[in-house]
Amino acid sequence: MSQKQPLLITTGEPAGIGMDVVLLLAQEGKLQNLNRPIWVIADANAMQARAEQLLATGALKSCPTWQSITVTPSSMTDVNNADFDIANNAFLLLDVPCPAPVQAGYIDTKNAAMVAKQLEIAHQLATNETVAAIVTGPLQKSALIDADIKLLDGTMFSGHTEFFMQQSGCKKVVMMLANQAMKVALVTTHLALRDVPAAITADNVRQTVQIVLDDMQSKFGMASPRILVCGLNPHAGEGGHLGMEEIEIINPVLQEFIAAGVDISEAMPADTLFTTRHLSNCDAVIAMYHDQGLPVLKSHGFGDTVNLTLGLPYIRTSVDHGTALDLAGRGEASATSLYQALIMANEMADKSLTTS
Secondary structure, three states: OOOOOEEEEEEOOOOOOOHHHHHHHHHOOOOOOOOOOEEEEEEHHHHHHHHHHHHHOOOOOOOOOEEEOOOOHHHHHHHOOOOOOOOOOOEEEEOOOOOOOEEEOOOHHHHHHHHHHHHHHHHHHOOOOOOOEEEEOOOOOOHHHHOOOOOOOOEEEOOHHHHHHHHOOOOOOOOEEEEOOOEEOOOOOOHHHHHHHOOHHHHHHHHHHHHHHHHHHHHOOOEEEEEEEEEOOOOHHHHHOOOOOOHHHHHHHHHHHHHOOOOEEEEEOOHHOOOHHHOOOOOOEEEEHHHHHHHHHOOOOOOOEEEEEEEOEEEEOOOOOOOOOOOOOOOOOOOOHHHHHHHHHHHHHHHHHOOH
């Protein structure tokens, strides 16, 4: 285990359930069962206070132990060379202090910079290959926006995906959600439905397919992934009677990949693609827009779903839930999504080693 690189968890918004779910998994021994060191970024004082809150509720029967190291710009070398005592600790805590006291359930925008700092550290550690993967806990976008936290290009903070994409210098990344039933990647993500058709361009479809192919091979260890693609329109356009995007844009791009030997379908009607007959014979589905693919996927396992960012130079998985401020510190949060995100990150890291 000492030879394996750690998985790094960012706990996100300190007022939310990020620390809760880490502590719950640590108590259950699930962090220790992943056969890798687990590193966690959080405020050490806030983590201790949250553990005491959960002990008081009975959600924790005993307090997990962790090893702590304070993170400052000058101490990053120490983090890179951290000697983690995994035998006696559930995780290594990278202590990034909050400037304001943390109160479970109540956001303080003074702590938004600390949340952004977590992401900066995670990106640095993943880029220099100190950690094998980043697993992100939930943050509150509104808190970072209200605190005037910007992305690298100076625009409003819009989420983990955009942050890591810009920090890594990527022009495009792909959102994929995965659970035991299926993996679904998206050509477009958070767009109003009326704006989707204009975003379905040949370049966008082509780049999405290529990123999915590359990451299915390099991060999932699939030499020849089988991919099904949804059409944009009902019945995949019904031969042009219900829309021309499939004929004019989507299928010509897909034919390029088919001609190159890729195991990929032409545009299929989404209402029949998501059936057992088709899903049992594919490794990933590419949907054209958010609510075409994700409601189906989440209906097969909302709590077990993992959010991934494909196209980054490193592995990033995430929980598929928000900060749940109303549950923070109350002992009512579920750690299932974080555990699934850790399992997937761990498996992807192992497969990346075998394909590199």
